[in-house]
Amino acid sequence: MRTEAAVSADDSSQDEAEALQRGDEQVFRRLYDAYGSSLIALARTFVRDRATAEEVVQDTWIAVLTGISRFERRSSLKSWIFSILVNKARTRAKREHRSVPFSAMLVEDADGAVDASRFDRAGMWSDPPHEFDVHDPERVVGGRQMMEHLAAALEDLPPSQRAVVVMRDVEGHDMRETCRILGISEGNQRVLLHRARARLRSRLEQIASDRDARPPGRRERRVTESDAGRLPSDIPVENERR
Amino acid sequence: MLNCREITENADRYLDKEMGFLERLQMRLHLMMCRHCTRYVEQLKATIAMLRDLRLEQPAEESRERLVEVLRGDGGRPPLRY
Numbered sequence: 001m002r003t004e005a006a007v008s009a010d011d012s013s014q015d016e017a018e019a020l021q022r023g024d025e026q027v028f029r030r031l032y033d034a035y036g037s038s039l040i041a042l043a044r045t046f047v048r049d050r051a052t053a054e055e056v057v058q059d060t061w062i063a064v065l066t067g068i069s070r071f072e073r074r075s076s077l078k079s080w081i082f083s084i085l086v087n088k089a090r091t092r093a094k095r096e097h098r099s100v101p102f103s104a105m106l107v108e109d110a111d112g113a114v115d116a117s118r119f120d121r122a123g124m125w126s127d128p129p130h131e132f133d134v135h136d137p138e139r140v141v142g143g144r145q146m147m148e149h150l151a152a153a154l155e156d157l158p159p160s161q162r163a164v165v166v167m168r169d170v171e172g173h174d175m176r177e178t179c180r181i182l183g184i185s186e187g188n189q190r191v192l193l194h195r196a197r198a199r200l201r202s203r204l205e206q207i208a209s210d211r212d213a214r215p216p217g218r219r220e221r222r223v224t225e226s227d228a229g230r231l232p233s234d235i236p237v238e239n240e241r242r
Numbered sequence: 243m244l245n246c247r248e249i250t251e252n253a254d255r256y257l258d259k260e261m262g263f264l265e266r267l268q269m270r271l272h273l274m275m276c277r278h279c280t281r282y283v284e285q286l287k288a289t290i291a292m293l294r295d296l297r298l299e300q301p302a303e304e305s306r307e308r309l310v311e312v313l314r315g316d317g318g319r320p321p322l323r324y
């Protein structure tokens with residue numbers, strides 16, 4: 001739903017800007033609902049807590065509504081709104097004496113996409129990706145849906161990685177817009193996005209294989225090169241004889 | 243020839259189609275032969291798809307309605323200040 005609204009906002013930026021200028025409440029409510037959660041998520045990469053993030057979002061909308069006549073249509077309405085948010089959030093972060101996430105970002109972790117111990121010396125998998133059902137985001141593992149695990153993993157990312165992944169993957173901005181809005185280079189954006197996605201995948205893999213619905217006691221060693229992709233080991237051997 | 247570790251380092255550029263022809267071809271060749279990397283790429287792709295559908299927490303509805311008043315220009319009281 002949200003995605004559709006976001007797409008239509010891009011297509012009809014002009015009309016929506018005009019509608020806001022006319023004071024169209026329906027259009028405003030639709031935009032607010034479509035971008036609200038991402039704006040908060042993005043604000044939270046800059047400021048201390050959720051309450052402050054909500055204030056930043058509120059200030060952003062006030063700036064949008066009172067400044068809509070100054071929207072010059074050089075970008076989509078959506079990226080204009082997100083740019084305003086980033087400016088507000090930065091100002092707020094400075095006031096709180098918080099370091100802005102992108103100032104020190106490339107040192108925050110330098111790990112590979114996958115832990116180096118999972119490859120052999122030739123760079124081939126020694127501990128290959130553990131299988132999990134990637135097509136069922138609602139599957140419950142360890143008492144939570146995979147979707148919820150993903151949301152929690154997103155929260156745990158370093159702020160600058162989180163900001164980039166919210167912009168690119170959650171909200172669907174393209175690389176250019178993302179770089180412009182966050183004020184980072186394409187190279188940095190690429191690195192941050194790469195690390196963020198790799199970490200999120202690892203978390204899902206780890207959650208799915210650590211707390212799998214296997215009967216207790218049957219939690220065998222990690223899947224190794226030789227048995228990956230074969231039948232799960234808890235299928236009785238007798239089956240093969242039949 | 244790319245090794246598996248290099249595939250994982252480049253998988254998301256591959257999915258985003260930010261690769262030239264030759265590099266893409268090398269990825270494809272490796273993926274054709276390596277089911278582990280194929281699985282990795284599928285998992286990464288699924289993770290990205292899930293992010294797109296992620297339902298993050300929405301802001302409070304009353305905040306929205308206070309903004310509607312700003313839009314109406316009901317300026318009797320100043321817009322929210324903190």
Ligand SMILES: [Zn+2]
Nearest residue numbers: 245246276279
């Ligand atoms: Zn491989």
